[in-house]
Amino acid sequence: MKLATWNVNSLTVRLPHVLDWLSANQPDVLCLQETKQEDSKFPYAALKEAGYNAVHNGQKTYNGVAILSPHAIEAVHLDLPNYADTQKRIIAATIQGIRVICAYVVNGQAVDSDKYHYKLAWLNGLQSWLQAELSQHEKLVVLGDYNIAPDDRDCHDPQAWLGQVLVSPAERAAFQQLLALGLHDSFRLFNDQAGEFSWWDYRMAAFRRNMGMRIDHILVSNALKPHCESCVIDKTPRKLERPSDHTPVVLTLANASP
DNA sequence: ATGGCAATTCGAAATTGA
Numbered sequence: 001m002k003l004a005t006w007n008v009n010s011l012t013v014r015l016p017h018v019l020d021w022l023s024a025n026q027p028d029v030l031c032l033q034e035t036k037q038e039d040s041k042f043p044y045a046a047l048k049e050a051g052y053n054a055v056h057n058g059q060k061t062y063n064g065v066a067i068l069s070p071h072a073i074e075a076v077h078l079d080l081p082n083y084a085d086t087q088k089r090i091i092a093a094t095i096q097g098i099r100v101i102c103a104y105v106v107n108g109q110a111v112d113s114d115k116y117h118y119k120l121a122w123l124n125g126l127q128s129w130l131q132a133e134l135s136q137h138e139k140l141v142v143l144g145d146y147n148i149a150p151d152d153r154d155c156h157d158p159q160a161w162l163g164q165v166l167v168s169p170a171e172r173a174a175f176q177q178l179l180a181l182g183l184h185d186s187f188r189l190f191n192d193q194a195g196e197f198s199w200w201d202y203r204m205a206a207f208r209r210n211m212g213m214r215i216d217h218i219l220v221s222n223a224l225k226p227h228c229e230s231c232v233i234d235k236t237p238r239k240l241e242r243p244s245d246h247t248p249v250v251l252t253l254a255n256a257s258p
Numbered sequence: 259a260t261g262g263c264a265a266t267t268c269g270a271a272a273t274t275g276a
Binding site: 034062107242 | 267274
């Protein structure tokens with residue numbers, strides 16, 4: 001079973017890239033973030049044509065999350081139940097017996113800004129909701145844009161970024177709190193190298209110079225950990241014309257579905 | 259050189275992202 005996450009930075013603009021990527025990779029699950037569209041604009045028909053069912057939790061201009069799968073998408077849930085939020089950042093569903101949670105974590109803008117405090121409060125809400133979800137779903141995976149680089153290997157220049165948003169101690173502690181629920185950063189099950197990134201700034205030729213951050217993650221529950229076969233970052237779409245600034249992360253599970 | 263790029267929006271310049 002192949003599951004992937006991709007912040008597309010506008011599905012309106014990126015739909016051709018998404019359709020090409022689905023065709024080339026045939027994932028069982030693709031989670032999207034930053035669709036930036038209302039549900040009425042979501043391309044259900046084009047995805048169906050490509051063989052994919054989809055569920056979407058969207059809004060105009062900002063945020064928006066979706067789950068795509070060729071399989072049945074069941075028990076769909078929108079938003080954090082324990083955190084009042086007008087921003088569309090969460091969609092969850094059960095696919096092939098696996099609980100799939102797609103999350104677009106708050107960016108935070110700058111340490112100590114209002115948005116930063118919103119980020120930390122939101123992450124706290126995510127943590128307690130995930131605890132409840134884990135108690136009901138043994139096989140659970142959380143895919144998304146976490147807007148947190150877990151440690152210095154995940155940042156191209158830790159000195160320059162020291163204490164800033166995406167790497168600040170409080171954000172990293174919040175990420176560790178998620179892992180403390182019994183979740184595992186699947187990429188790190190297979191790769192301990194520094195300099196492996198999922199996002200690069202559009203400016204400064206950052207992609208060419210590999211000045212990036214690893215902020216898109218796939219966390220797996222204890223029950224799924226032994227089924228993990230590989231987790232890789234696919235840089236191919238980042239090399240296309242007019243790319244998203246993020247690129248897909250792909251997890252392969254062996255014999256995880258009943 | 260503290261900028262740079264890209265996407266969005268009642269449609270120019272402002273806001274946001276990371």
